[in-house]
Amino acid sequence: xxxxxxxxSLIRKEILLEWRxxxxxxxxxxxxxxxxxxxxxxxxxxxxxTWNALFWIILLFASVNAINxxxxxxxxxxxxxxxxxxxxxxxxxxxxxxxxxxxxxxxAIAYLVYSIIFRxxxxxxxxxxxxxxxxxxxxxxxxxxxxxxxxxxGNNSTLMAILSFPIVIPxxxxxxxxxxxxxxxxxxxVSTDELVVLLAINIITVAxxxxxxxxxxxx
Numbered sequence: 001x002x003x004x005x006x007x008x009s010l011i012r013k014e015i016l017l018e019w020r021x022x023x024x025x026x027x028x029x030x031x032x033x034x035x036x037x038x039x040x041x042x043x044x045x046x047x048x049x050t051w052n053a054l055f056w057i058i059l060l061f062a063s064v065n066a067i068n069x070x071x072x073x074x075x076x077x078x079x080x081x082x083x084x085x086x087x088x089x090x091x092x093x094x095x096x097x098x099x100x101x102x103x104x105x106x107x108a109i110a111y112l113v114y115s116i117i118f119r120x121x122x123x124x125x126x127x128x129x130x131x132x133x134x135x136x137x138x139x140x141x142x143x144x145x146x147x148x149x150x151x152x153x154g155n156n157s158t159l160m161a162i163l164s165f166p167i168v169i170p171x172x173x174x175x176x177x178x179x180x181x182x183x184x185x186x187x188x189x190v191s192t193d194e195l196v197v198l199l200a201i202n203i204i205t206v207a208x209x210x211x212x213x214x215x216x217x218x219x
Contacts, residue, residue, distance in 0.1 A: 001183075003089060003090055003093075004089065005092045006086045006087060006090035006094075007090050007094045007097060009086075010086065010090060010094030010095075010098075011094045011097050011098050011101075012089065013058040013093075013095065013100070014098040015101075018102075025102070027065075027068045027181055028062055028065055028106060029106070029109060030111065031061075031062060031065060032058065032106065032110045032113065033061050033113055035058050035061075035062075036058060036110070036113050036114050036117050036118075037117065039058070039118075040117045040118060041100070045118070045119065046118065047119040048180075048183050048184075049180065050181055051118060051121055051183075052176060052179050052183055053176060055110070055111075055114055056135070056176055056179070057176055058110060058114070059106075059107060059110055059132075059135070059136070059139070060168070060172060061137065062106055062110065063103055063136070063139035063140065063143060064143060064164075065097070066102055066103065066106060067099050067102075067103075067139070067140060067143035067147055068143065068147055068160065069147075078111070080184075084171055087214075088213050088214040088216075089210055089213070089214065091213070092144070092145075092148060092209050092210065092213040093209075093210070094149075095144050095148070095205075096140060096144045096145075096206060096209065098139050099140040099141075099143070099144045100136070100137050100140040100141070100161065102140070103136035103137070103139055103140040104133065104136050104137075106136070107132050107135070107136040108132075109132070111132055121183060122182060122183055123182065123183055123184055123185025123186075124181075124182040124183075124185050124186075124188070125182075126184040127178075127181070127188055127191065128179055128182035128183065130137060130195075131175060131178045131179045131182060131191075131195075131198075132179075132200070133177045134175075134195065134198040135171075135179075135198070137170075137202050138171055138175075138198060138202055139168075140202050141201075141202050141205040141206055141209070142164065142167050142168060142171065142201075142205050143164065144209070145158050145205055145208065145209040145212070145213075146163045146164050146167075147160060148209070148213055148216060149163060149212070150163070151217065158207065167205075171198075172203060173200070174194050174197055174198060177194060178191045178195065178198070181194075
């Protein structure tokens with residue numbers, strides 16, 4: 001079976017399992033909506049800078065909750081089964097692909113709810129939504145890679161936090177900067193370098209995952 005077919009089959013399996021149980025998605029959606037509502041009750045109205053920072057903080061913690069379980073929910077016997085029918089590259093790519101789909105859905109809903117509850121101060125909504133998409137993909141790829149490493153180290157949540165911190169903080173700073181440019185309605189050329197960096201982070205993270213995960217998968 002080709003790599004593409006393996007990845008497609010595994011992503012389909014993830015979607016079917018999630019559709020059957022719906023625990024994770026429902027819980028995360030409840031978290032996002034309730035967090036936005038609590039922020040609204042606490043602040044009522046916020047300035048654009050705070051609006052932007054709050055949105056990314058909510059999305060960051062939602063992504064951690066969504067992706068942290070990528071490998072935790074896989075039993076030892078199921079991992080052994082995957083080992084016999086598919087390659088390590090297919091497994092990690094399917095996890096990244098599925099988590100990207102989850103994050104895109106989650107981000108779209110969070111953005112919609114956040115914009116409805118709070119006044120939307122965006123000067124360039126198209127650029128902002130593009131940044132949200134790239135940010136969602138970045139969170140998905142980074143946390144999936146770290147979750148895979150953490151799972152092979154005994155699902156150590158402390159290790160996941162330590163490994164994620166040096167990657168997520170610069171990523172978050174870039175996302176806040178570019179999205180602030182979009183909120184201010186600045187020319188899109190101003191944000192070109194940061195957008196390229198976001199794309200590069202996604203590509204590098206996927207490449208590192210493909211290099212590292214096969215060695216972890218052997219154990």
